[in-house]
Amino acid sequence: MVSRLGCGLKLAQEIPVSDITPQTLATLISQREFSITDLNNTSASQHLSEAVKSIQPLRFILPKNNFGLSPVIIARNKIDELFVDQQEKKVYRTIWVHDFEHWIKKDRGLPFVNPRSGMLPPKIARSMVNLVPGDPSGKLLIDPFCGSGRILVEAAQLGYKVVGTDLILSQVEAAQANLKFLDLPGEIFVHDATHLSEKFTNIDCIVTEPFMGKPNLRPDQVDYAVRGLGKLYLGCLKDWYKALKPGGFIVMVFPILTGLKREYSTSSVIDAVKNIGYNQLTRVTYARPEARVRREIIVLQKNNKNL
Numbered sequence: 001m002v003s004r005l006g007c008g009l010k011l012a013q014e015i016p017v018s019d020i021t022p023q024t025l026a027t028l029i030s031q032r033e034f035s036i037t038d039l040n041n042t043s044a045s046q047h048l049s050e051a052v053k054s055i056q057p058l059r060f061i062l063p064k065n066n067f068g069l070s071p072v073i074i075a076r077n078k079i080d081e082l083f084v085d086q087q088e089k090k091v092y093r094t095i096w097v098h099d100f101e102h103w104i105k106k107d108r109g110l111p112f113v114n115p116r117s118g119m120l121p122p123k124i125a126r127s128m129v130n131l132v133p134g135d136p137s138g139k140l141l142i143d144p145f146c147g148s149g150r151i152l153v154e155a156a157q158l159g160y161k162v163v164g165t166d167l168i169l170s171q172v173e174a175a176q177a178n179l180k181f182l183d184l185p186g187e188i189f190v191h192d193a194t195h196l197s198e199k200f201t202n203i204d205c206i207v208t209e210p211f212m213g214k215p216n217l218r219p220d221q222v223d224y225a226v227r228g229l230g231k232l233y234l235g236c237l238k239d240w241y242k243a244l245k246p247g248g249f250i251v252m253v254f255p256i257l258t259g260l261k262r263e264y265s266t267s268s269v270i271d272a273v274k275n276i277g278y279n280q281l282t283r284v285t286y287a288r289p290e291a292r293v294r295r296e297i298i299v300l301q302k303n304n305k306n307l
């Protein structure tokens with residue numbers, strides 16, 4: 001289940017213990033190596049590990065921080081990883097780490113990878129698809145700004161029937177090649193996202209990261225660019241209302257751009273579309289610490305009045 005979610009890196013389970021001593025911790029180790037992270041004071045991990053080693057003479061690896069060891073180290077070695085919370089008197093054991101090879105392959109190993117076109121990290125694409133409520137099997141999911149097809153890949157792997165469109169032929173060809181590389185079905189063609197309803201009606205869901213402005217916008221250009229993006233998004237949301245089935249969902253990225261004196265959010269168009277007949281269900285913000293553009297991910301539902 002956690003693999004399917006996409007956003008998880010590591011999962012630890014609480015182990016019931018009567019007390020936290022080196023002796024009790026030693027009984028929890030059965031692999032060739034172990035690692036103990038003191039959650040309240042990482043620098044105390046070494047002392048604790050040495051005390052356990054005096055009982056269980058095995059190699060230990062020290063954590064760098066209270067996240068413990070990296071998933072790569074855990075997956076490549078046979079290690080019992082324990083976390084100790086002395087204050088709460090709890091011990092946890094790592095029981096799952098993400099399949100980093102799977103995600104790296106999708107991040108960097110696809111035939112078409114172009115960071116300048118604003119490629120979505122695959123784990124974020126997977127999480128966006130997961131924000132659509134309900135069972136994916138056989139439902140129609142469209143990404144009208146599909147770029148190299150990151151969202152389509154994740155949606156097809158989860159069981160959606162996928163369609164992608166993009167204004168630029170080379171992007172359409174990239175998305176087609178990426179899906180084909182992973183042996184995934186999908187229909188992808190050149191089309192303007194603001195006219196989706198000319199081709200489709202009764203869509204179950206739209207999941208998309210739209211055009212977010214030219215790469216390397218100067219801060220003094222942001223104010224003007226954001227007004228243009230607002231018009232584009234509003235046009236799309238009005239058109240997609242006609243293309244979606246009643247109760248259908250939109251999961252869409254709204255960029256937050258940094259201008260000369262302040263940040264500009266593009267999600268204010270949501271207030272305008274609420275009158276058209278969408279309800280906002282969820283809003284989350286995603287950004288890497290060093291990112292120039294932050295992303296608000298918003299889930300809208302078309303109202304059910306036509307049902």
Ligand SMILES: C[S@@+](CC[C@H](N)C(=O)[O-])C[C@H]1O[C@@H](n2cnc3c(N)ncnc32)[C@H](O)[C@@H]1O
Binds near residue numbers: 119120146150210212
């Ligand atoms: C931010 S990128 C999407 C990237 C994609 N999520 C990925 O991971 O590869 C936005 C895409 O929208 C396309 N685009 C811009 N304006 C469009 C429009 N009016 N209709 C359809 N696609 C458009 C661009 O060509 C670009 O590929």
